[in-house]
Amino acid sequence: MTDPASPDPARSFGSVADSYDRGRPSYPTDAVKWLIGDEPCSVLELGAGTGKLTEVLVGLGHDVFATDPDDAMLDILSEKLPDVRATSGTAEQIPTGDGLYDVVIVGQAFHWFDHAKALAEIGRVLRADGRLALIQNERDERIPWVRKLGKLIGKQESDFDPTAILDDSGIFSAVEAQTFRHWQVVDRHSIQDLVLSRSNIATLEPDAQDRKRREVLAFYDDYGRGMDGMQLPYNCRGWHAQVLPHAQVAISTSSTTGAYEVVELDEEPQPGVPLAKRTDTAVRLPRVITDPDGGDDDLLIDFR
Template sequence: MSGPSDARGPAATPALSFGGVAQSYERGRPTYPVEAVTWAVGARPASVLELGAGTGKLTAVLAGLGHDVFATDPDEKMLDILSAKLPEVRCTVGTAEQIPTGDGLYDVVVVGQAFHWFDHQAALPEIVRVLRPGGHLACLWNERDERIPWVRRLGELIGQQEQGPDPTTILDDSAMFSAVETTTFRHWQTVDRVSVQDLVLSRSNIAVLPEAERERKRAEVLAFYDDYGRGMDGMQLPYNCVGFRAAVLPHARAGLAPTGADQSTGRSAGPATGDGLAPRTNTAHRLPRVVTDPDDGPDSDMLLIDFR
């Protein structure tokens, strides 16, 4: 989770820097086009686990399309915003490396703008574990179209994307997933004099800077916007939403120990919390976080419930 904001920035680690700039993230970051989300998840209502859900940018589109979404994020402050705007969506604190749910419950695992933060060696077996047979992983990534000169100049000011978005090599090397399919969807975000400042402040490379440097960078971007001459009317910032999806291979789960297996049948018992939990509507009512006891061996069926 993010630490408290101070003169050195909201957090020392980029991956955990977003909680201190959660409001800026919500106001400044783009959404995801419906067409991209439909491609990633499918047209029919599905059971979807979202990793790195943040403030719910992608979650809102998923829920709007009728999918049953369980959202997770390592940062409490990001989930506060998600819950406030999407009170019907279940969510809890959790990481991709230790997903807080039982085995084989989801048709799709989706990740928006977060796959690069994962410890992939630990996260990929967890993703395989929670997917149903025939399930798949989908990753979406919004990239500014910097072929356009003024967009390229903006990118130079605020910094490039944290890391490359393409998970293909990682998924191929894991031998757990089918060949990765990819496609791109064009969309635009309207930014104005206020939201362009939030866009820069929400960047992880900016969030970790000392306060004086963050303010200097904000002022540079604001001056750039004002020079562009659009004022409060806003301008259209072009994005390419790049999608990746790959299905779990049939053999991938063979070597995974179930988190809640019935020792007499070998079947997964599912999450200790059940699938009928009430939605999280505020931070005082957190869904249980289900974790396997790491000291109990690979054949253990013991679960620990950590109420956060």
């Protein structure tokens, strides 16, 4: 049974926003291109955090509206990307009008959502031919030292697959999936930020967080890599699906089943209200180096 007084892991990242921005990996450009396509389009990003994925989207020329429930995370995003519209909001109550976006994209956050409510909202804000795109980085724990790191910092969402959730919703066409390989350089500083940015660690008491940080630092120092760093391998998994034509989704009034009701519309959805630009308040933070040189031949090397 969950302790009602314990912190909500899904809302724990604001307290470690700086560490999240410094320690978490970005996303490979090829993966984002595959998810969205080659042509610039209007993109709504849910769970945008500090803008790891947003930076890639903007670099590809997309018009992005970024949302996240945590203002501390969005402050960092807005400092890095002051021209991006960004505001507080949840996937279960998206702060925008109907039928406005070509793509709704979610990076590393879909598993936190109330899926019934969130998919109803996503169906509402997408255009008739719009697309839902999901992307998630997973450490490649086939490599011995990465597996040891995983045991120290906690389980990742490696078993997560949204295909059944999207199929069962009745809102989307068949799901397509693809996996992309990439690497993140972690050094003696950023590996500490990586561990502190984990929700299972961010919700600990400060003394317990510090013990875990020192434990991971000792693990890193034991490999003797120093400031040269390590290449931490990731499998970046992506899924996308088209919204079914003219389908508007409403949640059932049943509080126990959370069932979907799909209603066919005879007319196009109406445009919503304009989006406000947020005020920037954060201090810019350094970006994590991603996509370093390396290949499959290096993957199975244990750095010890």
